[in-house]
Amino acid sequence: MKPFLIISLFPLAMALSTGNSFAADQPQEGVTLNGPRGGWNYAGLIDRSGEARSSYPAPPIDRGMQRNRTLIEGHIRTAGKQRAHTLVVNGNPMVLNYGEDGRFERHYAFGSGSNNIEIKTPDGKSAQRVQYYEANSQQLSPQLRIICSWDAPEAEVDLHIITPDGQHAFYAAPILKGGGGLDVDSVDGPGPEMFTTIDPAHGAYHVFVNYWGNYSEAGYNFDEKQRKKPIITTRVTLVFYENTPREKRESFVVPLRKIGDLNLVKSFMF
CATH class of the missing domain: 2.60.40.10 (Immunoglobulins)
Known part of the structure; x- marks a missing residue:
């Protein structure tokens, strides 16, 4: 590390x-x-x-x-x-x-x-x-922040962001060309994961969450039996112009039912 x-x-x-x-x-x-x-x-x-x-x-x-x-x-x-x-x-x-x-x-x-x-x-x-x-x-305060958290410590959930210029920010490529990206890429199970940029490109953004697998003392695994809840509840929060008079937020609750679930949470224009 x-x-x-x-x-x-x-x-x-x-x-x-x-x-x-x-x-x-x-x-x-x-x-x-x-x-x-x-x-x-x-x-x-x-x-x-x-x-x-x-x-x-x-x-x-x-x-x-x-x-x-x-x-x-x-x-x-x-x-x-x-x-x-x-x-x-x-x-x-x-x-x-x-x-x-x-x-x-x-x-x-x-x-x-x-x-x-x-x-x-x-x-x-x-x-x-x-x-x-x-x-x-x-x-500087972020103009765009996207936060993903979930209620199962054993689960490894990944945040994926597609930017207007076609870049894909996720665990394997956290840094965006031009600045910004995944500031907190949580790979230890508990979350949260955060996408942050102080100078977001204008255009369409697409926000996905993926139930990648599970995490335990033995390492990563894909054993559904290690899940302690039948449904993992994921909360995704979009924050625009954080900590300024223009700030606004949107939150979404996304259920994840099985390993491999990939859900489009929100597409929006900035």
Whole structure:
């Protein structure tokens, strides 16, 4: 696995001493959100890419596209009792899967300015919420982001995007010519996968999801019996002009019934 860049975080005390806005709810329902912390954060201030790091439930494979990402990590102490928490980033809901010990790590390519991270319980209550501020003015907000998440940790679901110029962004070719592509190509089972671009080409986009196979401690497999649910529920969210006054979102729920399912989720013009 190639090392990935961990965005440096100012200590909480320093964030408060600068007088910058910061908000964090007290943890509830046995949920702790450790990072990112509120306050001012500058991408690339300290390069920790050489540090050994493991993700939960399993390490993602870095295909060279995941740059300028921020780690969202925490602990759900009620993990053995309920496994349907939701991670909401800037209003975008994603299924939050986690390891047997309740720990989770997820990445997000934040744009500059104010961002919100929230963990919701299975009944929709807010368990923990923080306000995260990315102070790097060169970290532009995406004009187009497409997020795919699903509710089965054992499933490996792939996001496929066809762009107006005929390019195909997916796990084997995540980077688009001209910039953008799959910022988070999740290959460890839990998702999410994200397509992000700050300068999308104008024309028709086509969004597909594919139930590629399953993932376990023994590796990848195509054994339907390892599936724990008869139907895997996939949520695909389209975000236009994220974190700006022009922002709008569309969400789609797509059922996947068998390995190999390939579904056209949405075709749209940008």
